[in-house]
Amino acid sequence: MRLLSQLLVILFTLFTLFTPFSAFAVNPDEVLADPALEARARTLSAELRCMVCQNQSIDDSNAELAKDLRLLVRERIKDGDSDEEVLDYIVSRYGEFVLLKPRFNPKTVLLWGAPVLLVLAGGLSLVIFARKRVGKPTGSKLTPEEQARLNELLKK
Structure with missing residues (x-):
């Protein structure tokens, strides 16, 4: 029984990994007869945002406005x-x-340049932070007993 449940989990995982994450919403009545024109339409539809869903292309959306845009x-x-x-x-x-x-x-320009500006600002701040830390001692001063022990070890 345990082996069967493990097998089912493995099969379910494999099925979900190899299944496309989004199904296209293009209806059969929208498809153009010429495959070359249909390929162009699908490419363009994938570049356009559904104004209702806003995070999907019109190619993926089932909204009426998306259908109208696909037809357009x-x-x-x-x-x-x-x-x-x-x-x-x-x-x-x-x-x-x-x-x-x-x-x-x-x-x-700001939309496209913001990632570059953020990376440059982050790199600059890392350089400044690293330079400030270079000359600073780490840890605490040695106690007189530790200093005497160190001197004794260095003399040997």
Whole structure:
């Protein structure tokens, strides 16, 4: 009985490890007939944020707005828009927040530069802290008995 329960735990663990963490929310009626266009649509959908869920792409979300955006992306692709034109169109309607990976521009310099600035500030503070500690003695002064014993040992 114990062996069976251990086997079930192992099988469950393996199953969960090799199962994709998120299922796509794209419905069969949304899929484009041309596989190349559908691949472009899926790539673009993965880059756009669901405005309802906010932590999911529209490709992963089941919200009605996400479905509408997926259909809009596919419609724009069918109309011959490039990937950049599709993204520009969506951003013009919903703002930069709709992009899961914001573009690098003057408004987002701090967003992109903050990690670098934090690493530099942390490194600088470590250097300053290490330099302050270099000259400081560690421990306490020796008692007269310890000093005499040390001197005695050094003479030998």
